[in-house]
Amino acid sequence: MxxxxxxxxxxxxxxxxxxxxxxxxxxxxxxxxxxxxxxxxxxxxxxxxxxxxxxxxxxxxxxxxxxxxxxxxxxxxxxxxxxxxASGPLAGRPxxxxxxxxxxxxxxxxxxxxxxxxxxxxxxxxxxxxxxxxxxxxxxxxxxxxxxxxxxxxxxxxxxxxxxxxxxxxxxxxxxxxxxxxxxxxxxxxxxxxxxxxxxxxxxxxxxxxxxxxxxxxxxxxxxxxxxxxxxxxxxFTGDTVSYMLARPHERPPRPTFYPHPGTTRHTRTSPDLLEDWTGHFVAQLAAPTAELVRTGNGVALLDVATGSQAWTEPADGGGWTVHQDGPANLWDQVENALALWQQAGTPDQRAFGMTVTEWDQTVWLGDPDGPHWRLPT
Ligand SMILES: C[S@@+](CC[C@H](N)C(=O)[O-])C[C@H]1O[C@@H](n2cnc3c(N)ncnc32)[C@H](O)[C@@H]1O
The missing domain is CATH 3.40.50.150 (Vaccinia Virus protein VP39)
Structure with a gap:
């Protein structure tokens, strides 16, 4: 034995x-x-x-x-x-x-x-x-x-x-x-x-x-x-592809079921697949920190629990994607702008990012503290 x-x-x-x-x-x-x-x-x-x-x-x-x-x-x-x-399988979150x-x-x-x-x-x-x-x-x-x-x-x-x-x-x-x-x-x-x-x-x-x-x-x-x-x-950041469950007081609030709204529509060449990348996903989260990400099968949906705003993508005829944005926050614009800064830097992995924390302000930056940066929610 x-x-x-x-x-x-x-x-x-x-x-x-x-x-x-x-x-x-x-x-x-x-x-x-x-x-x-x-x-x-x-x-x-x-x-x-x-x-x-x-x-x-x-x-x-x-x-x-x-x-x-x-x-x-x-x-x-x-x-x-x-x-x-537990008497049988459970469907919830760990x-x-x-x-x-x-x-x-x-x-x-x-x-x-x-x-x-x-x-x-x-x-x-x-x-x-x-x-x-x-x-x-x-x-x-x-x-x-x-x-x-x-x-x-x-x-x-x-x-x-x-x-x-x-x-x-x-x-x-x-x-x-x-x-x-x-x-x-x-x-x-x-x-x-x-x-x-x-x-x-x-x-x-x-x-x-x-x-x-x-x-x-x-x-x-x-x-x-x-x-x-x-x-x-x-x-x-170390670049390790590891994660832990969120601290309970920082967990996501419940959100309503996603029903796609037509919203304002435009074309984009920024691929929703970038959000599948470990670092691309992280950049998107920095850009829209109160949004959840849902995979819809042929694209992504961003659902903002703070404002009720939503953005979702679908493949466009002739190439690229159509983006629908609705509500006070233009979630796809936010995410697309951040992804563009990351792409301009050569799509580096997470080791290119760092963080500065004071009592009153917390930012994640790309390259160095004077580079592109995103303020964390407080
Ligand atoms: C991944 S588990 C910890 C693993 C543990 N260190 C081990 O190796 O067994 C995360 C734990 O953090 C706890 N947790 C979540 N939010 C917390 C908080 N705000 N303060 C203290 N513990 C918290 C959870 O209840 C959970 O037990």
Whole structure:
């Protein structure tokens, strides 16, 4: 029988091969922390557009353990329902998970956390990433905040079972946790639309924020921001094609079903396929930060939840696309202008973009801070 210890070593080898275990101390954390303690006996597996609960008893111990140690994200909660409580497949959105180990390790690697540094983690989830931080830094140096009470209670149980006692907080991690400040690093394992100012206030000068920046189009960019002694945080996106679920207070509001309005019509040569590109999608989100993106089969629709505006494309006879725009915001104009700036720069990947964050203003820029830039919603 394959043991948990052997599977942990196998996972460590796999992550090492990907360059995600830069220091031996991280390798020993992966080898020491039993991921199975953090998944209880059920997770959700994707099943088309739904999430199917899978139980340990269904698979048998060996197959279950192999699944646990796959470098895969295991969703543990869908729309607030835990995998153990689901009686059948669910159609909702994942609201908690154990993130794939390579990404869990990528975050502190990028943050460049050193011995004895004090870390604030946002999004405890199952507690697996928290346990790795504890192993590496010592329990006393780790504070982790989880928004969901049930998830937080389960994480506390998992961490106890694994022999760790970090400082756990149940609440909104977008407020940070002032009592533990100043931190050397803040690591968010949920995505944000903007950087919460409290994170700037609770970091020491020179400290870092490592997070994914996302939004209502669900485009994503991973970034490490370093705080200077004037309270300004700056960084460049890494180009990793990774994403996390949005922090709950930053989630998309419900929107009505999309019914196409004829609106004002014009021709465009800007391909809606540009929004399929990782960076093109990100640029579109910067340009229309309160819009959602819907794929319609033969084009895209942009639906602005703030103003009710919409824009949608369809192939035009004779080439190019016809765009229909309706409502106070001309969403396609906004997106097209931003895509044009990106194309003029040679359609670089996300590493060409950076971000500057002050207490009162947050911008993502292309090339350098004086280049084209977009203000993030506050
Ligand atoms: C991807 S999961 C975390 C994965 C976790 N670090 C792990 O490896 O097991 C994201 C978690 O962030 C939590 N979350 C969402 N918004 C939050 C917020 N504002 N403050 C704290 N936690 C939040 C979710 O409830 C969810 O459990």
């Amino acid at each position: 394959t043991t948990s210890t052997a599977l942990r070593h196998g996972l460590a080898d796999e992550l090492d091969g990907q360059g995600q275990l830069p220091a031996p101390a991280w390798r020993s954390a992966v080898e020491a922390v039993p991921r199975e303690l953090f998944l209880d006996d059920a997770v959700f597996r994707p099943d088309g557009t739904r999430w199917e609960p899978v139980r340990r008893e269904q698979l048998g111990d060996e197959a279950w353990l192999r699944m646990v140690y796959a470098d895969t994200t295991w969703v543990t909660q869908v729309d607030g329902v835990g995998a153990a409580d 609201t908690s998970s154990s993130t794939l180990p390579s990404l869990v390790l990528r975050m502190p690697h990028l943050a460049a956390i050193g011995d004895g540094e004090k870390v604030l983690e946002i999004g405890t989830g199952t507690g697996y990433s928290t346990a790795l931080l504890c192993h590496r830094l010592g329990d006393q140096n780790v504070t982790s905040v989880e928004h969901d009470q049930d998830v937080a209670a389960a994480a506390a149980r998992h961490l106890r079972a694994a022999g760790h006692a970090p400082h756990l907080v149940t609440g909104d991690g977008l407020r940070g946790h002032q009592a533990g400040a100043d931190y050397d690093a803040i690591i968010a394992t949920c995505a944000v639309r903007t950087i919460p100012p409290s994170w700037l206030w609770q970091l020491r000068d020179g400290g870092s924020i490592t997070t994914t920046l996302s939004g209502w189009m669900l485009a994503s960019g991973l970034i490490r921001l370093a705080l200077d002694d004037e309270g300004i945080a700056r960084g460049r």
